[in-house]
Amino acid sequence: MSQRFQRGLVVGKFSPLHRGHERLIRRAIAECTEVIVISYSKPESPGCGGDRREAWLGRLFPETRRLVVTDARLRQWTRTGAGPGEVPANDADDTTHRRFCADLCQQVLGVTVDAVFTSEDYGDGFAAELTRCFRERHPATAPVRHILVDRHRRALPVSGTVLRRDIHAHREWLSPEVYASFVRRICLLGGESSGKSTLAEALARAFRSVHVPEFGRELWEAKSGVLGPDDLRHIAEVQIQREEAAAGRAHRFLFCDTSPLTTLCYSLHLFERADPVLETLAERRYDLVVLCAPDFPFIQDGTRQEPEFRTQQHAWYLEQLTARGVDYLLATGSVAQRLAQTQRALSPF
16 A cells, blocks of 8 residues: 655653554554654653653654754754754744754755644644744645544553553553563572572562572573583673663562672683673672672582682672672572662662
């Protein structure tokens, strides 16, 4: 089926990008050969900064031409002779916003549009102002059409205002790629046989969420305990990939059984060196780090080193976390006690 329009425009704060916005953009994609998506907000809503909105749009709509605008980016464009000077405040009048979007289209992107897609009654006025602006430069420009999509939110009764009040209570209105940005990553560290895997599973159950198992153990078993330096970097990379993949399935918190810092520990212990990429990955930050104390009875399951190594690991973690300026919770006692300690630490979140 041929598209009705050559080029369509969708504009929004996308704070956050929800399924209603997605429906609007998909409608534009269905009806246009090219779709331009413009997003800006001043001030920006917490957790919905420009980089994050750009990532959401890029993951979900890579086929569109996207322009996420901030004052900093405008300054860069202005230095090259393109673009308006400043992002208008959210409470600026309609004409200011409409002309700003027209300037972005013409001065930054070098295009005009044939249609603008909205879910609001103001869309007719928006289309009319775009037409006026475009005709100031190109008098023969055809009128911009307004395409109204689900004005009364019957198909998708959702709004950014409601979502911002409690993202987690309304997560069904967010794609996993978006919701993942609001999930707190909790990292569990500890020496061998320190109970971190048990605690990760217990926390996931308690919070009705998910945990990310330790990939290093899987690879160690698959290779019968024979690992090289490149394997250690691979472990860290896959561990992070699995964390990112699991975040969209989590609820409020994602519990990560180990981190690249653990992999760095093993690389230094086994090979007395580490791949530079692994060194960088070991800087990965989490919302909370829980360090499990070595006060569990040591259990040798055939994959672990001697008990003395657990003590060395714990000392290394203490040293590294302090040197890197990472705050951490030292979890001690039984599983129930450690669970309660972590739950208290997470209560402010």
